Amino acid sequence: MLDLKFIRENSKRVEDALKNRNVRLDVNELLKLDSQRRAFLTELENLRHDKRKESDEIAKLKTQGKPIENEVAALKTVSERESELEQKLAELERQIKDFLLLIPNVTHPSVPTGADAAANQVVRVVGEPRKFDFPVRTHLELGEYLKLIDLPRAAKISGSGFVLFTGQGARFERAMINFLLDLHTKEHGYTELSPPFLVNRASMTGTGQLPKLEADMYRLKDDDLFLIPTAEVPVTNIHANEVFEESDLPKYYTAYSACFRREAGSYGKETKGMTRVHQFDKVELVKFVQPETSYDELEKLVGNAERALQKLELPYRILALSTGDISFAAAKCYDIEVWSPGLQTWLECSSCSNFEDFQARRANIRYRQAATKRVNFVHTLNGSGLGMARIFIAMLEHHQNADGTVTLPKALRPYLDGAERLVPQF
């Protein structure tokens, strides 16, 4: 959520930001509502001021045992006028709030301007897509041969877009999650959390998924709870309505969670195999930081995700998302993509964003500045470290051998009893 005062004073900048994101919203309509609101507010406050004074008079008269009938009658009409104004004001404030919740974040000046993903900039490529001297198998072929996954049975029990990991496939998935959590807690200074996978409406609104993306979420209607699309939601909201001391910052959290996405309407070739599924595992990184450090923290966050890919010995590239492709709440975002030799494409496996104070305003997450004693909004960041389904794909396809086995990177072996390869199980 943007600050109304900021919008009032920077309406041109907000309009430009909306245009660059291809969002059609009329800021002037909002500003009109706002000036109406302030007019009503002034009137109401003056009324209340007078009423309070007179009410104190009545209290005095009463303790002196004097009659108060006339004063009480006079105040009754004032009170009626007051509640009239209150209703009008509340209606205006509701409209303004609803409007504000639909305005996306203003992007950072360094974000490339463009209409869509074509305008994303490749920041750097690390490692190279591997050249093979044998026919490359896809993760589906390897998964079947090595008995790692069973998609037909997953479809039987749940439907398409779900994965059943089997035997060493389940073990392999768990090993990677453990490897990632250990890396981020032991080497990068994050505190591990294990959050609920269901959250309430306030949490979904706090991080910016609601109200816009309700159709993308799994929702339990009887309880008005949502299955989390990412651990970002519960983890960012753990500090909702709290005030940090500045000395508490920065705060780093990492959490494993399953992530649930309806992916409504996204049927097509992308849904083949494991690239786009309704449920996947992810290790998330979340930071709460002082505003002046947030862009440095973003670079460090990307570095933490990169380190995981390097240890898994996978080639990857980093994109700076354009104004047309960046998500609703982000001020700046880097996507990290791994190369899939089987699909011959780059797959997004991490998305690292600085939200500045956009989420902090919605979720009311603040800190007390040590120097001024003033309370101010923190900046929040998050990034995948990493998203598993695509990493599973890249690991199998990139590290495959001619005989259909998969060589494991050294960093992962301790999590699989020292095994050097995934081999067929009998």
Place this chain on the structure above:
RNA sequence: GGAGGGAUGGCAGAGCGGUUGAAUGCGGCGGUCUUGAAAACCGUUAGCCCGCAAGGGCUCGUAGGUUCAAAUCCUACUCCCUCCGCCA
């Protein structure tokens, strides 16, 4: 699922219709004293909104209601605690 109790400032805790945004204690900050510290004493110590400012308004879990007037009375909801039942 059933029965009862509760939710007040950073924390503890009073207030239960009227000059109470809120006693008191602890903690925090500033000062006096001290070579320094402790103790003692004095002062100070919520957030939000409108306003250039002066100033004003709002907020005692949340949302409604009663009243001239609500932290205080009523209703619903949320969360916490105790007991019973059930159960990974």
